Amino acid sequence: MFDQWRKKENEDSVLRPECEDLIRLDNLVKIYDTGAVQVTGLDHINLTVRRGEFVAIMGHSGSGKSTLMNIMGCLDRPTEGHYFLDGIDTAELSSDALSAVRNRKIGFVFQSFNLISRTSALKNVELPMTYARIPRQKRADRAMELLELVGLKERAEHMPNELSGGQRQRVAIARALANQPPLILADEPTGNLDTAASVEIMEMFSEIHKLGSTVVVVTHEENIAAFTDRIVRFSDGRIVSDEKNPNPAEGSGRIHAGKLYAPREESEREEEEGC
Numbered sequence: 001m002f003d004q005w006r007k008k009e010n011e012d013s014v015l016r017p018e019c020e021d022l023i024r025l026d027n028l029v030k031i032y033d034t035g036a037v038q039v040t041g042l043d044h045i046n047l048t049v050r051r052g053e054f055v056a057i058m059g060h061s062g063s064g065k066s067t068l069m070n071i072m073g074c075l076d077r078p079t080e081g082h083y084f085l086d087g088i089d090t091a092e093l094s095s096d097a098l099s100a101v102r103n104r105k106i107g108f109v110f111q112s113f114n115l116i117s118r119t120s121a122l123k124n125v126e127l128p129m130t131y132a133r134i135p136r137q138k139r140a141d142r143a144m145e146l147l148e149l150v151g152l153k154e155r156a157e158h159m160p161n162e163l164s165g166g167q168r169q170r171v172a173i174a175r176a177l178a179n180q181p182p183l184i185l186a187d188e189p190t191g192n193l194d195t196a197a198s199v200e201i202m203e204m205f206s207e208i209h210k211l212g213s214t215v216v217v218v219t220h221e222e223n224i225a226a227f228t229d230r231i232v233r234f235s236d237g238r239i240v241s242d243e244k245n246p247n248p249a250e251g252s253g254r255i256h257a258g259k260l261y262a263p264r265e266e267s268e269r270e271e272e273e274g275c
């Protein structure tokens, strides 16, 4: 299925890379139709995120943050408007093509980690590489390297329920980075963590950002948003402010991401995979 898509989409150059605006949302509307009532999740959103930005999305509960992240993560589609990801109009993609774009271009980190239970940390990190058809040995090696970089090499064979919240989230980050996507989306990644673990996770995102990834993080906490260089605030499905953060928090400097974290562009990917 993936092969078929890849052949077709390559012909159409759908995965063309290196568009300066990695994300462009044009008049995005999301209405949830629950039968009895219609609920507005997003109300005509226009937003551009350039390649390499580190953005926080804030706003009260129910303001549309997760709705936005789900659309940006290609997990859901808007009711109206367009979402351009790296120049691709996602509205024009079939479900299979959308899944494939998601696998290559987006690493998603959730508040509740979303690791597969009764599956080791190593296998969890390997999973996106399985979908991307990376050979078995290569994906096992890379998963181990990623776990080492998030400080969990010794826990590779542990199941998620044998890990702390902070450790689970580090596994989830390693998994998000597996296919070296240019975009990392995180919906309240520190929502279930204590302050120390939260700061560690944000330092990790900060490092990933410095290596060239575009990172968008939803948070309710000002001290978490302080790590980013742009803060977009939502209220009732609309953007109410969009400001630069002139002095992003530095963190302890103890976390150092290796080259393994660097996002991979489509041209490099094609060379490596011979596609």
Ligand SMILES: Nc1ncnc2c1ncn2[C@@H]1O[C@H](COP(=O)(O)OP(=O)(O)OP(=O)(O)O)[C@@H](O)[C@H]1O
Residues within 6 Å of the ligand: 032, 033, 034, 039, 040, 041, 059, 060, 061, 062, 063, 064, 065, 066, 067, 068
């Ligand atoms: N599947 C759904 N069906 C119906 N309404 C929904 C659905 N998902 C979200 N909504 C509604 O859309 C609006 C935005 O919800 P959303 O989950 O995006 O908020 P949020 O900003 O992420 O909130 P929180 O901070 O609590 O996570 C809310 O009014 C919510 O009730």
Ligand SMILES: [Mg+2]
Residues within 6 Å of the ligand: 065, 066, 067
């Ligand atoms: Mg939410």
